[in-house]
Amino acid sequence: MPDTDTPETEFDVVVVGGGSGGYACALRAAGLGLSVALVERDKVGGTCLHRGCIPTKALLQAAEVADRTRESETFGVRATLEGIDPAGLASYRDRVVDKLYRGLEGLVDSRGITVLRGTGRLVSPVAVDVEGRTVVARRGLVLATGSRPRSVPGIEPDGVRVLTSDHALTLDRVPRSAVVLGGGVIGTEFASAWRSFGVEVTIVEAASHLLPTEQVSSSKALERAFRRRKIAQKLRSTVTEVKATEEGVEVTLGSGATLEAEVLLVAVGREPATDGLDLAAAGLDTDRGFVPVDEHCRTKVDGIFAVGDVRPGLQLAHVGFAEGIMVAELVAGLDPEPVDHVGVPRVTYSDPQVASVGLTAAQAAERGLETVEVSYDLAGNGRTQILAGSGSVTLVAEPDGRRVLGMHLVGPNVGELIAEGQLITNLGLPAAQVARLVHPHPTVAEAVGEAHLALVGKPLHAHG
Template structure:
């Protein structure tokens, strides 16, 4: 009788090579572990190939188009001849290809074993890939997410998701964006800059409904000024399509027509038919349930990234991957709550936030325990030079630390690093007021907001 082949064994076996998975793998080899990394598509996952990187490349092209249109305001005479979408795609693909080459080279150089194919959990310590079993003393589930749709709303033809939107070889004359969250407002912003007549349909009462009310107000005002139309507070009912376009109907009977419908209603976890539940892992609405240290409660199985309930951000998955590798190594890494993870929405104007909104802070700490300060970017020299408006809003506990920073304006995402440090280190406005912010920078505006909240506004 033939002997059964012994499965190749690793200290840590990671299922999924996106942000969370490859970060776990890289940190694990730094810590001396042997690592196997299973990936059915390309290393880098959604973020590199269909999300963060390609969409930001499009947004940069959109920014340049806007600069060309507005250049005469700055004494530069430039004419915009149009948008060459195939050249934009080539630029985007070049960025992605370069980053992919760098990542694959790094993974190889670090001695991580990449196992190509679709993996399935077939036990508490085994993943099967293309009929071959691989064992891991520790398993990290990192299978990521996919573009959701709505029940009964099929993707196809003129009804697309962000995946197809990034590969269009034409610029539509008009588009309806279903969903006013991060993905929806980013694509609406790009398309408007490309000359598309855009309408956002959002069932909740406002765009970006998870943001602070002051930020929402500023974004909606800016979008109206840019000519981006939106309909909020009424839910989607159905869509009809033909060779000419789509007709979207809302539950109140309103209809909208355009060439395309972009479905941007969020992302769902990739966990179905992967053997998770059979192995004893708890699944709730598709998400893997873990404790606060990302352990599933089954064997030595952990989960990271978009399959774990919470904010779906590449850098959250990246941080969780590092966390799990260090947890397995017994280093007792610090838990970072989702609320204290920085978030950036890269539409124009950009939104950058960390910590509690004013509403959430009052719910947690009490209405009379919260103080806020808004700083208008109109008072900031560099913002005036860039021609941007917006605000920075700081939320603090009275006589206590800053618990939230919320910003909107051109390039505000570049300010989120300091804001994250302020919130996560529980700094008081009086502490931040002592920092020196270079002049002239937009970063000064963050300092001015804290000066004002500390009771000594420089220009107030």
């Protein structure tokens, strides 16, 4: 792979940050014939590959294996769960990450992208200093430095008792008990995995529901499933104080009640990693640390773009990935469509999984849209019953059923189904047309067709 000894000082595109948005931009720009420098102070792949999406989902896969082993007699198989091996978990996680990392490095190398190892700092609207070396972007400078776990005033993570998601992924033990502060995607995924490993878990969430930005029916379904799994939930609750104890931590809630656990996981979201970039040197301002952009990720300074978690909006690896591709095409002189955040699928890989795309009923109401909701219970779905699961498909649609505005799924492996929902909602397919599609049997995907049959007044395995 090209390194910092490469003599070039000018490139068509300079990308600061090698995570999902940054490396996608670099790869696409190189594919369009542009010369590219990619600045990365750690490892190409960023948070998603090394501290986020991939390692957490590996953890959740191990959790599913633990649950299946524990519940094996449900399927007529006698198996014994002897315990959780933290070293084995780490080895499995690292094998997955390392294989993907090697593949990504090889891909970047094959495209002729110059990787500059070090911290990038803007010195002008077109120039970046990388550990004393200045490189210039002739056509486009792309900021893609991602995000880090958000902190809470008065609660200082120490990596032992008080953890961020980064700490939780590299723990050398499975804690006996945990309080999870935050019931969003990160908090619910860790709570789910830890519970599968036998941890006593309590989630503290300030909003009235877990996953507060999702469809309310999905949030309620997850809450019910978590109660069945004995994951305690303190909704509409805040944390006012955290004290270290001999056994771990004592967490005081706004109500005055206290919780004791071995660890506290702070999972209240992520904040942009823009400090240290010296954005002012390029004439850029920030809003709560974010770099404001237009729908094409252009900043107020001509030729500078910001993609992924550094700009306001949806913080998802695949959004950054799509924005990086879009910006590369803009710089190359093409005319790509902007990335529509509403039309992007969202998945929480808890047990059960929660997946969605498009508008929730509440979001539609905020836009002044009149809608109807139709839900199909997965109790009538053969594949879900084979998997010993439960859940539902909920459609938020125009009153005449002409167009589906949002699809919201809860159940086993529904993250694999939401791409179909993206096609339906983004292309504006008539509900009657979707209802005519033949889904393979027995699959969980059949539920998507059944929900549309119900929407157009032809329910099959559901009450009309």
